[in-house]
Structure formats: structure tokens, C-alpha cells
Amino acid sequence: MITFNVPCHYTVRFSTIQQSNNSQNVYITSSFNAKSVEITQSRKSRRTVLISTVLFPITFFTSSAPSHGLVTEFYDLPHSGGVKALDLRLGDGTTPVDGDQVAIHYYGRLAAKQGWRFDSTYDHKDSTGESIPFTFILGSNNSVISGIESTVRSMRVGGIRRVIIPPSQGYQNTNQEPIPPNFFDRQRLFTTIFNPTRLANGEGSTLRTLIFDIELVNVKH
Numbered sequence: 001m002i003t004f005n006v007p008c009h010y011t012v013r014f015s016t017i018q019q020s021n022n023s024q025n026v027y028i029t030s031s032f033n034a035k036s037v038e039i040t041q042s043r044k045s046r047r048t049v050l051i052s053t054v055l056f057p058i059t060f061f062t063s064s065a066p067s068h069g070l071v072t073e074f075y076d077l078p079h080s081g082g083v084k085a086l087d088l089r090l091g092d093g094t095t096p097v098d099g100d101q102v103a104i105h106y107y108g109r110l111a112a113k114q115g116w117r118f119d120s121t122y123d124h125k126d127s128t129g130e131s132i133p134f135t136f137i138l139g140s141n142n143s144v145i146s147g148i149e150s151t152v153r154s155m156r157v158g159g160i161r162r163v164i165i166p167p168s169q170g171y172q173n174t175n176q177e178p179i180p181p182n183f184f185d186r187q188r189l190f191t192t193i194f195n196p197t198r199l200a201n202g203e204g205s206t207l208r209t210l211i212f213d214i215e216l217v218n219v220k221h
């Protein structure tokens with residue numbers, strides 16, 4: 001059993017998500033303020049679980065009916081290079097394939113910088129005040145960080161998934177998307193995750209770990 005702490009002190013609130021699946025109702029609320037997140041890994045099961053009472057005190061109120069595929073713990077996302085995923089809402093639409101244009105909304109945060117939220121598509125507004133999703137072509141030659149592509153590949157439209165993206169699946173250079181539109185946010189993001197001094201001190205696993213909440217909005221073949 002391996003346990004370690006990642007510094008994280010921030011407060012985030014999301015609207016309540018309600019999922020109704022015939023005989024099952026799942027209500028998810030999120031409001032947290034934590035100084036650290038405890039991650040425990042079992043060598044036997046090779047499963048990593050974030051203790052929900054520390055970083056993500058998400059309260060699940062469920063009936064005794066089967067979950068119908070909704071997993072309430074972080075799990076290893078298959079073929080993702082180490083991405084940990086937690087499905088907050090299961091979609092019922094199309095699953096994308098390489099070559100599709102996908103549209104997502106996201107909250108992007110760092111495990112470092114006290115969980116600083118460096119970008120959110122919900123803050124990107126058009127002339128009518130509507131939030132503008134981030135769109136990209138799935139499998140588009142590494143123009144988007146691998147962790148996001150791996151996350152979206154197994155989602156259905158309408159689904160919401162929280163993922164912890166390790167450095168190897170995150171930003172490898174300053175040209176990869178999604179990139180915060182604000183210059184100062186971009187500068188702060190990249191000077192943090194590519195800080196040569198702190199990387200040389202062995203802090204790369206913390207500095208470059210990303211936390212994204214991703215909603216798959218639309219898929220176009």
C-alpha cells in the first residue's frame with residue numbers, strides 16, 4: 001500500500017448533477033476546500049483511489065438499485081498511459097472515434113499552485129453570453145494533450161468525467177491545447193509546469209499533474 005499527499009488548497013463549486021436512470025437516482029454535489037489530497041494505491045489491485053473526504057468530498061445519495069455502470073471511485077482508464085477517471089455522469093449519446101470533431105466543456109486545474117484553476121470553457125462566452133465549448137479533431141497528431149484525448153475516446157455525449165492526468169499524458173510543449181486564452185494565465189501555467197529549477201529538484205510529478213472535469217457536448221463525424 002502506497003500513500004502520498006499532493007498539495008491542494010482551493011474551493012470549487014459545481015451545480016448539482018442529477019442522473020435519473022429509471023429506478024435509480026444519483027445526486028452529486030461538490031464543494032470542497034482542502035490543503036492536501038491523499039492518494040492511496042494498492043499494489044495488489046493496482047487501483048488508485050482519491051479519498052473523497054479530502055479533495056473531492058462528493059456526496060452520493062443512491063438508491064439500492066444497481067448502478068448501471070456508474071463507478072463511484074477513481075479507476076485506471078484503459079489504454080490511457082495512467083489517467084485516473086471518475087464518471088460523474090454517464091452520457092447516453094454517441095461515442096467518438098478518431099477523425100471525429102468533438103466539442104467539450106472543461107475545468108482545468110493544477111495539482112500544484114494550490115489547485116489553481118487555469119482555464120474553464122464555461123468562462124469563454126460568445127456575443128450572446130453562451131459558453132463556447134472547446135472543439136478539436138480526435139487523433140489530430142498530438143495537437144491536444146494525450147490525457148484529454150484518452151478521456152474523450154470512451155465517453156458518450158452528455159457524460160461528465162473527472163480525470164487526473166499524469167505528466168506523461170499532459171502538456172509536453174507550449175503548443176498543445178487546450179491553452180488558456182488569457183496571456184497571463186498561459187504564462188503562469190507554462191512557467192509552473194516547465195519550471196526548470198523545480199523540475200531538477202524532482203517536483204515534476206506534482207507540478208505537471210493536471211485535474212480536468214470534462215463534459216462531452218457534441219460529436220460530429
